Amino acid sequence: MRTRPNLESTPNPSAWKAGLLAALAPTICAACLRMQPVPLLPPPPPQPAPIPTTHQPTLPPEPKDASLSLDPLELPPVHHESRPSGATLQHVHIPTLPLTHLRVVFPTGRAADGDQPGIATMTALTVLEGAVGPDAPTRRQHGIEQVAEHSIRVTTDATVFSFTFVSTEAEGVIEQLRTMFQQPGFRLSALQRARATALHLLASSNRLRSMEDALMGVERQVSESDLSNIKDWHCRTFHKTMYRSEGARVIWVGDVSLDRAQALTGRMLAGWKTTKGDPKPEAPRSNRRVIRVGSPGPDDPVQVVMLARGPDRDHEDWPALWIVSQLMTKTCGSLPWVEQPGAFRVCDTVAAKQAERWMGEMEAKLSMLGSSEIAPADLDVAKGTLVEAEARRLGNPRALADTLALWDASSFDRAGDKLSGVSDVRPAVGRHLTADQLRFVVVGSNASNAPTTSRRP
Amino acid sequence: MRFAPFVLFVIGSTLCLGLGEASARPGSAPLPADSLAKSKKRKKPRATPAPTPTPTSSTPKTAVPRAPAPVQLPTPAPISLSWQRHTLPNGLRVILHPEPHMPAVSVSVGYSLGHSFETKGQSGFAHASFRHLQDSGTSQTSTHIPQASTYFGPDLTLFTTVASPSRLPAVLWREARRHSRPIDADAFSNLRATHHPRRFDQSDQGARLRAERLAYQGCWPYGHVAHDWTTDLQVASADSLDEFRRQHTSPSWTVITITGRFDTDAALEHLGQLFGPIPSGPPKPTRKVVLPDQTNQRVDVEKSSESTPQFFLYGWAVPPAGHVDLVALRLVIAMLQDRSDALPRARSTRLEKLPEEAKLQIHLDERAGPSMLTLRVDLPAFLDIDRVRQVVDDALLDLATYGPDTDEMLAAWRTVQLSHLHELSSMDSRSALLTRAEVLHGDPDAVASLPSVLSTVNREEVRRAARRHLTPIRRNLVEHRGPRVDPPKRLQSPSPPSKTTAAPQKPPRGSKQRKPQK
Numbered sequence: 001m002r003t004r005p006n007l008e009s010t011p012n013p014s015a016w017k018a019g020l021l022a023a024l025a026p027t028i029c030a031a032c033l034r035m036q037p038v039p040l041l042p043p044p045p046p047q048p049a050p051i052p053t054t055h056q057p058t059l060p061p062e063p064k065d066a067s068l069s070l071d072p073l074e075l076p077p078v079h080h081e082s083r084p085s086g087a088t089l090q091h092v093h094i095p096t097l098p099l100t101h102l103r104v105v106f107p108t109g110r111a112a113d114g115d116q117p118g119i120a121t122m123t124a125l126t127v128l129e130g131a132v133g134p135d136a137p138t139r140r141q142h143g144i145e146q147v148a149e150h151s152i153r154v155t156t157d158a159t160v161f162s163f164t165f166v167s168t169e170a171e172g173v174i175e176q177l178r179t180m181f182q183q184p185g186f187r188l189s190a191l192q193r194a195r196a197t198a199l200h201l202l203a204s205s206n207r208l209r210s211m212e213d214a215l216m217g218v219e220r221q222v223s224e225s226d227l228s229n230i231k232d233w234h235c236r237t238f239h240k241t242m243y244r245s246e247g248a249r250v251i252w253v254g255d256v257s258l259d260r261a262q263a264l265t266g267r268m269l270a271g272w273k274t275t276k277g278d279p280k281p282e283a284p285r286s287n288r289r290v291i292r293v294g295s296p297g298p299d300d301p302v303q304v305v306m307l308a309r310g311p312d313r314d315h316e317d318w319p320a321l322w323i324v325s326q327l328m329t330k331t332c333g334s335l336p337w338v339e340q341p342g343a344f345r346v347c348d349t350v351a352a353k354q355a356e357r358w359m360g361e362m363e364a365k366l367s368m369l370g371s372s373e374i375a376p377a378d379l380d381v382a383k384g385t386l387v388e389a390e391a392r393r394l395g396n397p398r399a400l401a402d403t404l405a406l407w408d409a410s411s412f413d414r415a416g417d418k419l420s421g422v423s424d425v426r427p428a429v430g431r432h433l434t435a436d437q438l439r440f441v442v443v444g445s446n447a448s449n450a451p452t453t454s455r456r457p
Numbered sequence: 458m459r460f461a462p463f464v465l466f467v468i469g470s471t472l473c474l475g476l477g478e479a480s481a482r483p484g485s486a487p488l489p490a491d492s493l494a495k496s497k498k499r500k501k502p503r504a505t506p507a508p509t510p511t512p513t514s515s516t517p518k519t520a521v522p523r524a525p526a527p528v529q530l531p532t533p534a535p536i537s538l539s540w541q542r543h544t545l546p547n548g549l550r551v552i553l554h555p556e557p558h559m560p561a562v563s564v565s566v567g568y569s570l571g572h573s574f575e576t577k578g579q580s581g582f583a584h585a586s587f588r589h590l591q592d593s594g595t596s597q598t599s600t601h602i603p604q605a606s607t608y609f610g611p612d613l614t615l616f617t618t619v620a621s622p623s624r625l626p627a628v629l630w631r632e633a634r635r636h637s638r639p640i641d642a643d644a645f646s647n648l649r650a651t652h653h654p655r656r657f658d659q660s661d662q663g664a665r666l667r668a669e670r671l672a673y674q675g676c677w678p679y680g681h682v683a684h685d686w687t688t689d690l691q692v693a694s695a696d697s698l699d700e701f702r703r704q705h706t707s708p709s710w711t712v713i714t715i716t717g718r719f720d721t722d723a724a725l726e727h728l729g730q731l732f733g734p735i736p737s738g739p740p741k742p743t744r745k746v747v748l749p750d751q752t753n754q755r756v757d758v759e760k761s762s763e764s765t766p767q768f769f770l771y772g773w774a775v776p777p778a779g780h781v782d783l784v785a786l787r788l789v790i791a792m793l794q795d796r797s798d799a800l801p802r803a804r805s806t807r808l809e810k811l812p813e814e815a816k817l818q819i820h821l822d823e824r825a826g827p828s829m830l831t832l833r834v835d836l837p838a839f840l841d842i843d844r845v846r847q848v849v850d851d852a853l854l855d856l857a858t859y860g861p862d863t864d865e866m867l868a869a870w871r872t873v874q875l876s877h878l879h880e881l882s883s884m885d886s887r888s889a890l891l892t893r894a895e896v897l898h899g900d901p902d903a904v905a906s907l908p909s910v911l912s913t914v915n916r917e918e919v920r921r922a923a924r925r926h927l928t929p930i931r932r933n934l935v936e937h938r939g940p941r942v943d944p945p946k947r948l949q950s951p952s953p954p955s956k957t958t959a960a961p962q963k964p965p966r967g968s969k970q971r972k973p974q975k
Contacts, residue, residue: 062627062631063627070623071560071621071624073621076559076560096882097878098535099534099875099878145796146867149875164879165875166875388624391620392561392885394559394561395619396882398883416621
């Protein structure tokens with residue numbers, strides 16, 4: 001029998017609470033468990049015992065610069081010989097690592113452009129691009145980029161092809177270079193890639209190129225339309241007439257023995273048939289004192305360079321000129337004898353409206369150096385700085401190969417000794433840095449290249 | 458019992474049909490090849506050879522990555538670096554690598570100093586000590602010995618100087634001064650005064666540090682990246698900071714490497730005079746750092762309202778230095794990074810769809826604990842950051858799924874080997890590498906063994922390493938994006954022809970205009 005609940009009875013509050021508590025107890029316990037703090041990072045390792053502070057070693061006195069003579073900066077032995085092909089071979093054996101730096105230099109640069117600005121650069125780039133990547137007509141699977149790092153540099157009077165590879169792959173590299181130099185394809189695809197690279201170089205290396213052209217008195221600057229007008233047959237003709245083994249220089253720095261370097265050089269240049277073409281007319285020369293590149297605003301930064309051609313590479317006045325360059329400014333990106341042989345230069349970055357004033361200040365400072373004696377302490381500081389910078393640079397075999405590509409080893413071998421022998425720079429200034437020998441280059445940013453931005457509607 | 462013929466017929470039909478269906482299912486007995494060849498529509502024979510018949514073995518429809526064929530790698534270039542190890546009585550380790558034909562000398566000093574050694578209450582001490590060491594490396598009189606190049610990481614601090622050989626005593630003296638100069642009250646207040654309050658996470662290195670913060674969560678002792686003047690430093694004293702410095706620059710925790718043209722006996726004598734009197738400290742504790750599993754992508758996105766250059770950075774915590782997967786990851790990096798010898802810079806084939814304006818940087822920092830691999834792309838404001846990310850994601854997914862092909866593997870192997878040899882050929886980086894190998898591995902020969910280890914890594918291992926370590930799940934994303942802007946005019950593609958041009962009107966009926974001839 002069912003019983004009806006007693007609706008009239010009031011519930012017991014304490015029992016109600018006890019029941020509620022009992023019902024919620026599991027939930028509360030679970031929440032407490034969840035609320036336990038997340039385990040923190042594991043405890044750190046115990047700290048070691050502190051070091052007593054009573055022991056403070058006293059250092060001996062610092063070695064004085066005056067007591068330390070300048071390092072001679074002697075280069076590793078450089079072997080130099082003429083090859084039957086007419087090329088010159090330079091070899092430096094550095095057996096520590098199985099790495100080889102190869103430079104192939106042709107005595108043909110931008111000065112040979114003649115009435116076709118940019119042809120030397122385009123030809124060099126097309127020759128190199130023709131050896132890069134797969135080539136369906138020749139059934140080539142891959143190019144030289146698979147075995148060697150490669151780069152190219154076209155100066156005013158030379159074209160330098162640079163390759164770096166593992167020494168064990170030298171034979172494969174030379175086979176590719178033999179074809180590249182002697183039988184370049186000048187295909188359209190290679191020409192197009194070369195043009196893109198040349199345009200990139202046009203935009204990025206304005207200062208260096210302008211400096212070199214100013215030294216040579218080259219008036220005309222290469223433009224985009226000049227590069228667009230160069231066709232494959234132009235490059236082919238230029239290659240046939242200007243590229244030859246006679247006069248070329250091949251530099252080996254690395255883990256390749258002399259015998260092997262000689263054999264590989266012979267293999268690369270053997271059977272190179274060249275045709276003697278008509279010499280190209282010289283580019284129009286100018287003796288403009290100031291060359292301006294770009295169209296900067298008055299407050300825009302510009303790179304200003306004062307430069308002079310200087311004497312021949314092996315002239316005894318070069319160490320004094322290096323010291324003068326060091327005394328005048330420290331802002332040049334590299335030492336003067338690295339990038340352009342025979343170039344004394346001083347560079348800085350100023351606002352465009354101050355460029356003229358900078359030129360005047362540099363001329364006045366140069367005049368002062370040419371007339372007043374330099375304090376011995378300043379002379380020692382300049383020499384020491386140059387020696388240390390050169391030691392750092394030559395600590396890399398790649399830099400040694402790059403320098404040998406443009407300079408004879410005798411020019412900078414034992415540079416420390418040569419600098420030590422300089423006591424007075426005035427005669428060198430008077431001979432090579434007179435007012436009529438100086439040139440100035442002002443390179444500003446090209447405003448038309450800057451991208452324009454606008455908000456989306 | 459007799460069955461009706463009709464029933465027998467039904468049963469037999471059912472059996473026949475069932476057998477037929479079973480034979481049509483995949484995995485069943487193969488059909489004869491003739492039947493398939495006959496089912497194809499025969500075409501007129503041409504010069505090209507006839508297509509081969511469909512293979513009779515059944516294959517699943519979905520492509521399964523097969524084990525890639527082994528790649529025949531060239532013989533690795535042997536590296537033999539002759540070096541000598543000496544240990545001073547106070548525990549200082551010295552590695553001498555003479556090279557008489559080089560015109561310079563390089564000195565690299567490595568300290569076990571980094572934020573991974575900081576305990577509770579020492580946050581920021583390592584970086585402050587590093588700054589003090591950096592400031593202490595100035596000579597009193599020599600004005601033309603160059604400043605040392607520096608490296609500061611979680612496990613290691615390096616100071617490397619290249620100088621002419623005659624300046625070796627001066628360089629060693631400067632390093633000894635750097636080592637011994639205490640952090641007194643003046644130096645401490647100078648550290649505080651020269652600290653520029655800025656958000657380090659907005660600096661050039663900031664994005665990478667933010668990615669490290671994300672990647673090393675829950676990982677002691679890598680879990681914090683403390684720079685700038687932290688709270689612990691604000692309450693610390695000069696003595697406590699100096700004690701930390703002395704402990705982590707004690708001789709038993711320090712390695713000095715000298716390479717280049719020098720006399721080994723004279724160098725040892727100088728080192729003994731300058732570093733010998735330093736008291737030996739406690740031995741360096743051994744520790745094992747375990748990175749907890751990361752199960753989801755971690756994100757740190759910053760949105761800007763101004764039109765600024767954008768970037769995104771992927772960071773992954775990868776195995777420590779010496780792990781075989783790290784060698785495979787080096788190959789992955791070579792497959793993704795731009796070709797540095799091409800002008801203009803050429804993309805790798807995997808990332809050739811990356812826009813020309815995007816700048817790609819990939820960096821691997823090998824450490825004693827979990828190493829850090831970062832991939833950063835900087836792009837101008839007019840590029841769609843999501844689309845660029847998709848290009849990178851697709852490249853990584855393809856690599857993790859199918860692995861590299863033969864040419865790619867060969868090219869990457871050559872690139873890594875050449876890059877390693879380049880690093881070793883430069884004197885300053887060679888001494889730094891030897892020091893790092895000694896501090897992290899206890900064995901400088903690890904530097905020379907990389908080419909031979911490289912040649913043992915195959916395509917499958919590269920695929921596995923990419924799949925295991927570079928997945929989106931284990932990725933840490935740091936991003937800075939701004940509002941979209943229009944591209945520059947010279948980059949805008951010509952507008953497509955308008956679709957609203959009026960259709961050519963038909964000539965009215967009865968006109969004498971001719972219909973266009975087909």
